[in-house]
Amino acid sequence: MDIDQPIATLENVSKRFDRQNLAIADLTLKIYPSEILSLVGPSGCGKSTLLRLISGLTSLSSGTLNWHNSSQSNQLAFVFQDAALMPWATVWENVYLPLKLAGVSRKSAQDRIQEALELVQLEQVSTSYPRQLSGGMKMRVSIARALVNTPQVLLMDEPFGALDDITRTQLNDELLNLWSQKRWTIVFVTHNIYEAVYLSHRVVVMGTAPGRIVAEIPINEPYPRDSSFRGAIAYTEYYQQVATALSQAITPH
Ligand SMILES: Nc1ncnc2c1ncn2[C@@H]1O[C@H](COP(=O)(O)OP(=O)(O)OP(=O)(O)O)[C@@H](O)[C@H]1O
Secondary structure (H helix, E strand, C coil), rough: CCEEEEEEEEEEEEECCCCCCEEEEEEEEEEEECCEEECCCCCCCCCCHHHHHHHCCCCCEEEEEEEECCCHCEEEEEEEECCCCCCCCHHHHHHHHHHHHHCCHHHHHHHHHHHHHHHHCCCHHHHCHHHHHHHHHHHHHCCCCCHHCCCCEEEEEECCCCCCHHHHHHHHHHHHHHHHCCCEEEEEEECCCCHHHHCCCCCEEEEEEEEEEEEEEEECCCCCCCCCHHHCCCHHHHHHHHHHHHHHHHHCC
């Protein structure tokens, strides 16, 4: 695949929920293969709406969304902040759910579930129930459930927003480690600037009223990234760049 060619292009996209509420206005964005793209912005600027537009869960009011290889639009997986696991079902059963819904038998699903659980290092707890797991482990189950369908594009809506800082840092590292193996395209919504800088090739800063892009900040730091990046001056400088763009984002234009 040509990495200079976007896999998806949103052009002049707007989303209006009702007459008063223009959630997103005239937004243009290209998404490239295997990139990690973060969306940051003040509450209500339309980050989740944009993710839902990309996923096709919400329809555009105007503009276009093109998947340049039509099969890619079918290979999306969503991860939400709330792990949303079935409490009465084991880890294995929770990860099996998308395959079950797709009509895959338990026997045929076995290997894929095993691989997904190994990826997030949960194969030891496959027979545990969600109540027996920590918040970080629940989120890993949620990620395994997204990965079991072998998506090409992961849409993640504040997946680590409810976790403590140490667990978040750990899961950021695990996500990058998984990404280096699988090279999905990831669109990642977060309120945490450090997280956005650490993970991303590109941080897209959105502003409110109406929801729009105010800055795109490339993070020109090679992968693999680790704690040495977190301690680097460049990390703080990127943080400042994003923070400055964000402070402009909340000023009406
Ligand atoms: N289903 C809906 N019906 C009506 N309005 C909606 C709907 N979904 C979102 N909105 C509105 O669209 C705007 C953008 O909301 P959205 O949830 O996308 O913002 P956000 O940037 O993700 O916010 P947060 O950071 O608080 O999660 C808000 O004004 C919100 O009230």
